[in-house]
Amino acid sequence: MFLPIDKKDLEKRNIDQVDFVLVTGDAYVDHSSFGTAVVGRVLERYGYTVAILAQPKYKSCEDFKRFGKPRLAFLIGSGNIDSMVNHYSVSKKRRKKDVYTAGGEMDKRPDRAVIVYSQKAKEAYKDVPIIIGGIEASLRRLSHYDYWDNKVRKSILLDAKADLLLYGMSEKSVIEVAEALDSGIDIKYLCFIKGTVFKTKDLSAIYDGIMLPSFEEVFTSKTMYAKSFVIQNDNTDPFIAKPIIEDYGTQGYVVQNPPSLPLTTQELDDIHDLPFMNLPHPIYKEEIAAIKEIQFSITSNRGCFGSCSFCAITFHQGRIVQGRSRNSMVKEATNMTMHQDFKGYIHDVGGPTANFTNGPCHKSNIKGTCSYKKCLFPQPCKNLEINHAEYIKTLRAIRNIQGIKKVFIRSGIRYDYLLKDKNSKEIVKEICEHHVSGQLRIAPEHISDNALKYMGKPSKEIYEKFVMMFETQNKEVGKEQYIVPYFMSSHPGCTLDDAIELALYLKKINYIPQQVQDFYPTPSTLSTCIYYTEMDPYTFKPVYVAKTVEEKAMQRALLQYNKKQNYNLVYKALKKAGRTELIEFLIPQKYKGR
Missing domain, CATH: 3.30.750.200 (Transcription Regulator spoIIAA)
Known part of the structure; x- marks a missing residue:
């Protein structure tokens, strides 16, 4: 059963008042690759009622009243992709299609969707907490250079006038927030949860925090902006990061708590075992292009220690790779074979980097990754624990499932990491023989x-x-x-x-x-x-x-x-x-x- 998308759905479930309204700029696709669906299903598993407000009309606040007043909060994101990247090419020209919308229709979400949605939700119900998250909020959690405005912008927490920001992959933090709100704690006191960013005018409760250059400094000085970036970049590890504080003058301070702890293999398996329909909601009569590649793909991990300079995964998901168990992925693949549209082909088994199945070394899972050096650049670290055996065994197990003709690898392979494996020739040979489509x-x-x-x-x-x-x-x-x-x-x-x-x-x-x-x-x-x-x-x-x-x-x-x-x-x-x-x-x- 899909999560509720209108008042009738709530009535069928005998829900008088929903706990959370999840607002997203994407069409509602109930799949583990869509963050809104994941957060909704996780909250549902913990006993909270949720409703999905997908691509609401944003010229007024009326659509934000669709489910009535949520009991605990609005949870707001732009969708799986940043709304500005979704709308504009690198030359700042308007794109013609939105792959996360039925029929590819543009303009179903606004520019800077998180800010617009937050404002409309606040117009609808002034006393309901506004919590923002997802990729758009996560990467703008502190002051940041904005390519489209060509200037440094404030934390999106301030621009959106939201009460709290969840950054990274927020399954743990959203439950902590839900339980705190449900127990009666006012959202203005939620300054202790990992993976969150909050605003305050009183720093007395912040222990061992690091003061960033002020917003005024980074706005006026590129050198200070660079200094601020380094501090932020060096505080993305859940084991060693400290709270970081940014001064906004009369607006007070924005404080980033350390990241949430990474999920264990069992916890990640549990996420993928939630009752996703693995389909777009049936209200959509036209194709949603984004589902095509991922519907019959398997996410094997999250996080990446490759640390490519142009990639935001380190800042969003972190460097500690969290991998699923083979049994979990085999179960998912087996279920795919029963789908009416399945043709026998698994499009991908991978993640940000396909051949990363666990952390770079044993230390990273206990004490965190090194803040002063990268795992693979400029040379692979001597402490890297390189072993593709589990990944290869998983590929073999999936391709041997009855009904599966071929298993492809289409997410990135980090070839410098692969070449360091003592069995690299055998691994490449097996990939060539079984997992490449020409x-x-x-x-x-x-x-x-x-x-x-x-x-x-x-x-x-x-x-x-x-x-x-x-x-x-x-x-x-x-x-x-x-x-x-x-x-x-x-x-x-x-x-x-x-x-x-x-x-x-x-x-x-x-x-x-x-x-x-x-x-x-x-x-x-x-x-x-x-x-x-x-x-x-x-x-x-x-x-x-x-x-x-x-x-x-x-x-x-x-x-x-x-x-x-x-x-x-x-x-x-x-x-x-x-x-x-x-x-x-x-x-x-x-x-x-x-």
Whole structure:
């Protein structure tokens, strides 16, 4: 049974007043990959009544009264994706489709959805607590550079005028908050729960906190912004993080408590064992595109210690990888075979990084990850405990289930980690033989070691070593399969010379990417900090950043140097870099002068 979405659903369940109204910018899909569904099901399991207010009309507050006044709180998020990323491309052009909406229809959620929804909920019921969460709130929990406004914005807790913010994966914190509210504690006193951010004018209850540079300082000084970012970035581990405090002058302080403890394997299994329908709600008559890839995919883990500079997963989910048990995933796969739309193919078994199944080392699960160094960059840590045995056993168990024809791996594989496994050849061979559908998608992101340094990605040498192993193992199993590499243009630190180096590499391997991802500065990543400040926040040394439309366009065009429409840009780029000798080599001469 789906969670209630209207008053009639509450009546069928004999619910006079719902405990929580969950507001989301997505269509309601009851699946474990949708945060709203997870939070709703977790609250339901603990005995709380919930209702889903999916994509409410936001021009007035009337839709926020659909279920009547919630007893405990509104829980508000933008959905599975940041509303600004959902609406705008990196060039700030309005997108044409929303994959989280039936029929791809745009404008079913507002820009800055968390702020708008919070305001409307408060208009509807002034005395009901407003609690915000999800990816949009989580990455904006403290002051942050906003690409769309091109300025530093305040904590979204203040902009939304919310009472409390839950950050990260909030299954534990939302239950603690629910129990506290249910016991009669006023929300203004909830300053003790891990994984939350609150506002206050009195710091006397904060123990061992770290004071960030004030909002005024980070708003006016890029150096102070960089200092603030480092403190925030070094306090994302649940075992070693301290409370961090940001001064907003007359508005008081915003305080971030340490993150919630990671889920155990049993707790994560329990989440995926909740009674999800694994379908969009039947009120939607048109397809919701976002369900297609994940409906028959299995999430094996959460968290990532890869720490790519441009990725927000570390800031949102943390570096401690939490893995599910094999039995749990086999059970989920078996259930999939009974679904009316299942065709025998599991699209993916993975997570943020497919081949991470547990923490980087034993210490991380007890004392936390190191705040002063990364696990894989610039070189894999000597204390890494690398073992793919459990992941391979899980893949074997799933592909041997009756009714399953093929199990693919489509989420990212961290190949530098894989190559450090003493059984790497056998692992790659098994992947080639059983888990690739002709093409294996890999994200080296670039080929210039200078650019890769700023991305936090392994070197060109490591990537080429993996490619060679992949090709060798394909020959051994008698298959003709290919790696499809993903590349990024205009990442902070990437120069025109780096882009030309990548173009020459693409020419060498005779590959032109169909799609190129131009760097997108999203809140709270290291790359975005460098983009805004044009410095390395750990050393304060200046970093080149391609910011103008022309600079970014030239780097992007070089990755597709042979396309007719890119002739002028590639020509200009080579001339600007003093590499005119490459013009005839890179540019098809049939396009010359067009």
